[in-house]
Amino acid sequence: MTEEDGVLNPDLVTPARTSTDLDPWPVATLGQKLKDYIARLGTVWIEGELSQLSNKGTSFFADIKDLKMEARVSVHSWNPGSLPKDLKVGDRVIALVKPEFWPKSGKLSLNVFEIRKVGLGDLLERIERLRQLFISEGLTDPARKQSLPFLPNCIGLITGKDSDAEKDVLQNVSRRWSEAKFRVINTKVQGDSAAAEVIAAVKTLDADPEVDVIIIARGGGAFMDLVVFSDEALCRAVAACQTPVVSAIGHEADSPLLDIVADVRASTPTDAAKHVVPDVALERSRIQEALARMLTRVSQFISTQSDLIAQLRSRPMLANPFGFIDDQAVELDRERNAVRVAINLTLERAAADLSSQTQVLRSLSPQSTLDRGYSVVRDDKGHVIGDAAKLKAGQKLKIRLAKGEIDATVDKN
16 A cells, blocks of 8 residues: 555655664654654545534534444644534544644644535434424423422432532532532443433432432533433433423533423533522522611611601691690680670679669569558459449458558448
8 A cells, every 4th residue: 555545554664773771762753753654644534423523713623433433533623614614513424634743742633634524423313303303292392391499308419420510519509508408319421321320310319209309410521422311211201200300411512302301401510509509698698688678768768757757847837736726725715705704794784684674573563562551452252352332341351461461341331
């Protein structure tokens, strides 16, 4: 084979001077020889599936994994303008790459010159079909999402043993609410048996009456590292949970199917802690702020009412509330005196008139006439005798004098 075929021809390699413990090579010499040796390989075409991708316009980085075996390489380009713009994770591609060795850093890199899409990766295609299936079945409908409790009694956590994700969740939840209780189930988070273990843990925690919320957490990783969380059986088990489930898989850019069927998606395990428990310090601060606002409002209300009362009290009527009563008391005394004078005058006039009438009555009284020497003669029947010619001899008479009465008998006519 020749260099044009992309494979190094051993015949083209100049035998190197043997290195011994008495005549070792300098590091720079080894680095240069490695660079020269690798440079002879030239460019090669490789085939695989994109598992990670970053294209910032001025630089291109990607991971290409083998289609059958656990093997991957990282490629880069400082001139991504010639590469396809529609590349995405999961694409099956062939790429023209050239290995380069950098003696100063001792690193090997693969510079990519051309990438061609072979077809949509089977895995990504299957995940996309599942996504559309879940959407059509309503598993992603916001109406079926359960609300998280404000302060859960117990938090169920499913994550890898001694993982950074486990530490992030436990530490951040405890930092926000120190009294939080956990039930942690450690499972595999990648590999063939991971999905089954996570499903079993989900069912266990969902059946626990003390667990009020479940967190499924895993740190970031390559696309294939997170593919277990797009497993159909796992997603359906989470969708069927009676307990609210928080998906905290990878980083913000990662989006396994678990995210769309869970009740809440947290961008990271650390973010999950912010969703499941309140920040006690923040809540206390809010309470203090609320109390301060209430105190301010009450103080303002009291101040306003005090000013209003002061204004009312400054009015003449309220400045001396007894002044009106005093004025009315003076008026009452004046009216009372006027009434007293009027009554006395009326009584005096009535007394004078009564005296005058008494005098008239006395002058007209029969007793007064009798007192002047007159007398009243009555017969035995009490009739007043006014005519002496009507008297008969022997008739009994009564004579009324001014003082006393006497009996008399008519002697003759």
